Amino acid sequence: MRLTGAQIVWESLVREGVETVFGISGGAVIHLYHALPDYPIHHVLTRHEQGAAHAADGYARATGRVGVCIATSGPGATNLVTGLATAYMDSSPVVAFTGQVATGVIGTDAFQEVDITAITLPVTKHNYLVTDVRELPTVIKEAFHIAGTGRPGPVLIDIAKDVQAAETDYVYPEGVYLPGYTLPEEDASEQIRQAAQMLNEAQRPVVIAGHGVVLAGVEDELLEFAEKSGIPIVTTLLGIGAMPETHQLCLGMTGMHGEACTNLALTEADLVVSLGSRFDDRITGPVGQFAPQARIIHVDIDPAEIDKNVPADLAVVGDLRDVLPALIPEIEKRDHPEWLARIQEWRDETAKRDIVGKETDDLLPQFVMRQIWHATQGDVIVVSDVGQNQMWEAQYFVHHRRRGLLSSGGLGTMGFALPAAIGAQLGCPDEQVWVTVGDGGFQMNIQELATVAQEKLPLKIAVLNNGYLGMVRQWQQLFFEARYSGTPLLGPDFAQVAKAYGITGLTVREKEQVGPAIAQAMDTDGPVLIDFCIVQEENVYPMVAPGAPVHDMIRRPDAADEQG
Amino acid sequence: MKYTLVALMENKPGVLSRVAGLFRRRNYNIESLSVGHSETPNISRMTIVLHGDDRVVQQVVKQLAKLINVTEVLDVSSQPAVFRELALIKVKAGPGVRSEIIELANIFRARVVDVGAASLTVEITGPETRVNSLIGLLNPYGIDELARTGRVAMVREMNDNSGQAAYL
Known part of the structure; x- marks a missing residue:
């Protein structure tokens, strides 16, 4: 079978069982996109390549299958880097395709040229620069094998533009020959x-x-x-x-x-x-x-x-x-x-300090998380962002199902949740997917609301809005003389933003609105964003101070003491 | 302590930067790194000398082995092995001292490979200690240029009966 490099990519993806890819087109992948409509693969157009990488990662985490993302050369490729690093730190199987300038001009600082294999070397399990179309099938086969086996991780394939247009006889290899890649086989x-x-x-x-x-x-x-x-x-x-x-x-x-x-x-x-x-x-x-x-x-x-x-x-x-x-x-x-x-x-001692049962009219983030758990019974996929919201989610949402929480752990990537949830929802269309995110992290990839709208994904987005980069503010309060330097955050009216994208937007300021808003979100077929305007200076407890041994925790003041 | 590792790797573009990048990224303290062809086509052989303790070295070995293009890593530090380095030393050698320098070179079984009006270039091969000694003795004359390859290593074959290496 005689195929172009671009066709080889799609044909090989089909053979690897890939149904969904996330990406953004551009000059150096235009051949790839030209060939795409001939193949049974759903392409999700994200609004930023970082979103594509996180979406592929979220897809992988939710399904256990390899996630795939695509970007053009230069800035498209560099925009993937945070997403690849996130996947690398958390051992998530992702294969990323990037376009590269034509082989004849590699190394000349051509338009939108960047040495993406060098840049991603420390944040990928392996990567490839393909300058000969005959190598492409083997490279793709190896990439999927490496990404998905052993300790999983991201693999990047950088394909020169002329390679995508060049033709060769296509044979997809049955297996791989990787003498330097061994899985544990010693008898333990x-x-x-x-x-x-x-x-x-x-x-x-x-x-x-x-x-x-x-x-x-x-x-x-x-x-x-x-x-x-x-x-x-x-x-x-x-x-x-x-x-x-x-x-x-x-x-x-x-x-x-x-x-x-x-x-x-x-x-x-x-x-x-x-x-x-x-x-x-x-x-x-x-x-x-x-x-x-x-x-x-x-x-x-x-x-x-x-x-x-x-x-x-x-x-x-x-x-x-x-x-x-x-x-x-x-x-x-x-x-x-x-x-x-x-x-x-x-x-038991910890239970006494539980803040959720506390008599207060304040809108506490812990209460919101607990309410989401109650309403969903934990039978959903939660994709949390990074910071205080992430810890409150981990503490107050009770996870009983496998792969029920997706979060950026090792790299701690703010902005992860929304695009990763897009991937999770596409990978698990029958599941309800919740995004729990702070107002800071949400604004780091807020553009992906457009992807949610375009793909008609029924995500339920809970923004815990406290007007701060909250975890840093907490550190400043506890360890830096409460100098809130660079942490107060002015956000937009998130419900209005959602509406501008055609997404249902709700604002919750009172405690008694929490339950009804969650119920409304769950009853709505399409995506819903709820802006929870929580108390501004709530902290995450317990906390082990940086550098302290783990038994030496800063505890929440005993709820009973506080009331008494 | 000083350790010597031997790594075999596929001879492909970018492999050297993967290895070098790993050392920098993991904050390993590398003293020398020498790479060239091995006995197998398309497989390069690298000798790495590094400072650290056992735990660091085990980490280096394991991290190197994780690189897809690296096919084998050996810690030869505690094995009987031949360690060699080659150095080219261009030393100032006016007419008055030229014979002294040649004499020194002879003692070290080094060779004079270039003679100029104002300098001699000496080639020495041997364990680093011997290379260091010659450099030390040539230093007072004034060394214009120095090129060292870094250590290359090869494990000795054991004699059949004694289990002892034949040190040559």
Whole structure:
């Protein structure tokens, strides 16, 4: 079959099972777009290439399939970078196509030329510059393989403009030959046996479930493991959904704004098992003071994560899809009554500080999140942005379903939520998708409202509007003499903005309007934006101060004390 | 401590920048890096000398191995291996000192590869310590130019019975 480079791209995408791509056209991808209408692929035109990258990422996170985005050369390509870095930090499988200037002028600073493979080198799992059309099928095959296997990640393919127009005989390879790319294949059975022994001997064990559990799709196995071993599970932000938060053994999110009981449990634990987490500094605090009494078992598919941040007493390098089923038969049925009772004391103490039950007329963000959870029963996909809104979502929305929360964890990319939700909604058309976002982050990719409108996506967008870059303001309040430098934020009337795009827009200023507005949003077929004008200077508690050990938390003043 | 790694990688455009970029990005302290063809077509061989501790070096090995174009990484630091470096040294050599310098070069089994009116160029191959010694002795004469390749390394073949390397 004789095809042009542009046709090869689409034909190969079809063979990879791709149905939806996100992108923006331009001079260096005009051949690509010219060929597109001949293929059964839905192209979603975002309004900024960053939106395309986040949408592909959101699509991947929601579905587990590889997300695809497209941009032209130069500024189109550089606009992808934040989205690729976001996907890279969170191990999300994305394949990005960029146009490059024609091979004859590469290196001449031609119009819209940029060396995007060099620029994206540190934020992609791998990348390619294709200057010969005959290489293109192999490159695409490899890119999908690399993006979607092992520890997933983004791969970029930069295709020179003339390559897209050039013809060659098309054969899509059956497999890949990548001698430098190996997946864990060593037999880990001895390490698994040792891990089981350590688990069986432990008196105060805790498991940290990370994004790896979600990426591997072993939520059922984790539940079985937890119930057999009786070991409490804490999750990272991206591990939320790995274990139903409604389960007694799931203690919730740990780390800087984690449940107090999780940080205290880790501090008193005699064994900490990380399943697919990388001991990020937001989880550990200063590593020297992390889990000081514990031996550490680190299970990861990426050998480079072992001993990177926290040294492991036992390393198990492998795919959780292999490791957990091998581990479960080896562990004893345990209950850990004393340990769980100790943890329950901490949980009860935290419950007393719960602000949601507090008698107040203030419109609190925690209340809004809790109301959204009540109304949806958690049976939705939530895409949260970054900052205070993200932490309130993680704390007050109870996630019981897998892949029910998508968020930018590692890179902490404000502006992620709206475009990522576009991808999630397109990947999961039968699900209800909620966007929870601050007024700061929302304005970073607010242009994607146009994409929502054009694609008629029924997103429910909850803007927690406090007129600040709230998390930074909180840091300024607590650690920088309350000098609110560069954090007060004047936003537009978001409901009016939504209406201008043809999207239903609501404004909520009073507590009693919250429930009805959420109900109205859920009853509306199309997209709805609710602008929640929350109290301006509410903080996220508990908080581990930067540089402090995780047990040393700044706690919310006891709700009972405050009232009394 | 100083470590020596040997990495084999596909000889493709951009691979060197991937490796070099990795070192900078991960904040590894590289002393030298030497790269050229290996015995296999299209596979380059790189010798990397770096400072760090065991944990850092293990990280470097694992991060290098993660690069798609890198096919093999070996830490040869604790193995019996041949370490060599080549240096070209252009040293000021007026008529009065020329024979002294040639004599020094001979002692070091170095070769004079260029003779000019005002300078000699000496080529030396050997372990870095020997290269350093010669440079130290030539320094007082005035070194105009110095080019060093950085270390290349090869693990020695073990003798069949003794398990000892034959040091040559």
